[in-house]
Amino acid sequence: MRTPTIAEAAKLIAARKLSPLELAKHALARIEAEDGTLNSFILVTRERAMADAEAAEQRMMRGERRGMLDGIPIAHKDIYGTAGIATTGHSKLLKDWVPAENATTVQKLADAGTVMLGKLATHEFAFGGPSFDLPWPPARNPWDRNHFTSGSSSGTGAAVAAGLILGGTGSDTGGSIRGPASLCGIAGIKPTYGLCSRYGILPLANSLDHAGPMAWTAEDCALLLQAMAGHDPKDPASADRPVPDFAAELGRDAKGLRIGVARNWHEDDRPVAPAVQAGIDRALDIWRAQGAEIREVKPPSLRDYQAALFVILTAEAFSLHEPWMQERFADYGELLRDRMAFGAVFAATDYVQALRFRRELCAATAAEAAEVDLLVTAAAAAEAPRIDLVPKWESLVRPGFTAPFNITGWPAIVVCAGFGENGLPVGVQIAAKPFQEATLFRAAHAFEREAGLRDRRPTLTAALAA
Amino acid sequence: MPAKLPQADFEVLIRRAGLRLTEAQIAELYTAWEHVEPMLERVRAPGRGREAELALVFRPEVV
Numbered sequence: 001m002r003t004p005t006i007a008e009a010a011k012l013i014a015a016r017k018l019s020p021l022e023l024a025k026h027a028l029a030r031i032e033a034e035d036g037t038l039n040s041f042i043l044v045t046r047e048r049a050m051a052d053a054e055a056a057e058q059r060m061m062r063g064e065r066r067g068m069l070d071g072i073p074i075a076h077k078d079i080y081g082t083a084g085i086a087t088t089g090h091s092k093l094l095k096d097w098v099p100a101e102n103a104t105t106v107q108k109l110a111d112a113g114t115v116m117l118g119k120l121a122t123h124e125f126a127f128g129g130p131s132f133d134l135p136w137p138p139a140r141n142p143w144d145r146n147h148f149t150s151g152s153s154s155g156t157g158a159a160v161a162a163g164l165i166l167g168g169t170g171s172d173t174g175g176s177i178r179g180p181a182s183l184c185g186i187a188g189i190k191p192t193y194g195l196c197s198r199y200g201i202l203p204l205a206n207s208l209d210h211a212g213p214m215a216w217t218a219e220d221c222a223l224l225l226q227a228m229a230g231h232d233p234k235d236p237a238s239a240d241r242p243v244p245d246f247a248a249e250l251g252r253d254a255k256g257l258r259i260g261v262a263r264n265w266h267e268d269d270r271p272v273a274p275a276v277q278a279g280i281d282r283a284l285d286i287w288r289a290q291g292a293e294i295r296e297v298k299p300p301s302l303r304d305y306q307a308a309l310f311v312i313l314t315a316e317a318f319s320l321h322e323p324w325m326q327e328r329f330a331d332y333g334e335l336l337r338d339r340m341a342f343g344a345v346f347a348a349t350d351y352v353q354a355l356r357f358r359r360e361l362c363a364a365t366a367a368e369a370a371e372v373d374l375l376v377t378a379a380a381a382a383e384a385p386r387i388d389l390v391p392k393w394e395s396l397v398r399p400g401f402t403a404p405f406n407i408t409g410w411p412a413i414v415v416c417a418g419f420g421e422n423g424l425p426v427g428v429q430i431a432a433k434p435f436q437e438a439t440l441f442r443a444a445h446a447f448e449r450e451a452g453l454r455d456r457r458p459t460l461t462a463a464l465a466a
Numbered sequence: 467m468p469a470k471l472p473q474a475d476f477e478v479l480i481r482r483a484g485l486r487l488t489e490a491q492i493a494e495l496y497t498a499w500e501h502v503e504p505m506l507e508r509v510r511a512p513g514r515g516r517e518a519e520l521a522l523v524f525r526p527e528v529v
Contacts, residue, residue, distance in 0.1 A: 307505035326484040341495055342502055344483030345476065354509040356518040396501035 001026050003163030006220040010068040013060055020071030024053035024115050027073040030164045034460055037145055039137045040158035042078050043086060044118040052115040068223050070113030076169045077153050078119040079126050080106050081200035089202050090122045092331045093324060095135050103200025105211050105228045112227040117165055120155030126171055126204045128336030130387050140387060141184060142458040143424050147384040150179035156214045157184035161458055167215035167224050171201060173208045174309055175402025178429060181214060181414040182379035185425025188214035189221045192434045193409030194239035197232030205316035208406045217454055218415055218444035222246040249442035255291030257443060260372035262299055269302040270399055273382035275420025283417055283428045286450045299368045300361055302399035308361060309403040311354035318343025362408050374443055375431040377401050379414040383424035401429060411437050415444045416453050469500045
């Protein structure tokens, strides 16, 4: 049995052609066979998964399914609080912490009938990685286990790509959903700021943190986001507005969409590898052939967004971790503590100036995108590097492609756009105006259907591949 | 380009924040400071207009 997509599994379960129990057993068997070297899970909740699956099975038999996610095996990034189940942040500092309640999004996904398989690796507190000095090893890329997953939603990226889970949760403060989606060859969306509650999720930087789903396809992300989104008075940044039908535009092609290409980002500010450029061009060709209008836009330099993001993120993160940074510095992994320590050096005016700069960048981005529906660029500059060769200060030296949409709060999705050196995947990033996720899903799905890249999975062990 | 902030001043700021780092740890951090300083200068660009002044709440849908 190959791991189905969420949409495929949902249809089979609805037709009683697939048992949620069998699907859960399949996922658990894959975890047991593969995760010893992938390290995507911190904790496998086998008993909980079987109980969830049994309940879903009973609902299926009674004709009382709760929707498309009922009986679907997922797992949560280990910064998502789970009642009665350890939530570590992949850190020594929280290795024994067991929350009393679920994060809002965890509860929403449970209410939708999902089967929880466990907790997934992350960069420590969603910030520093890949780290080899933490209580758990870093997740590895299923396409080549010597290579990096990106982060910080590293376990989710690896587990989805390897078919250990059908979908999972991630968080994105500077690109932590979209980076792993790109390097692991899957789909991941950072929704509009405020669309998904962060209540119960370990925070990193309040004004930049986003919760969102990751899965094999854009369609699956739409299904997961449907359950995760919605107003939550317990998150002060939560948007109080109706949740639209994210699948409403799936199946429509790109005809009539106005797509702006930010070439100044991926050709000038940080030129991308040939495979990434080919992936972007492939997407543009497909949308153009479907009737989209492609035009060039020129938003501010990536270095502007990088500077604002770094100062805001680091200052907000340090303010959260200050007592532990002062008292338990050695208990953090080297990468996290060294990155966060810069937050101790900034002046208050640095932070305020960065917030002012952010407003200018938001206004400039909106002005440049005024005549388009979508923005397109790279998600990562190249294929995944070797995990042992990721430079410590990479994010300081070279600007990333994901920061603009944490700064603006705009939704952005990454989908697999092709394969490069040694068969490693590359992604394309698509962004939209606030709360226009349905249009993002439409364009991403239209590309995925036409590009035909979703039939290719990483080659895992011979026994499972057979 | 070498950092403008001398390492001794950098160390004072680290100590003032209550971080008890070894000299080797501070030296390691300081090697990256040359990448951070240009970012601070970038966010402090002069001539910022009134539109940059902060609202109390960040609301992406109105920008």
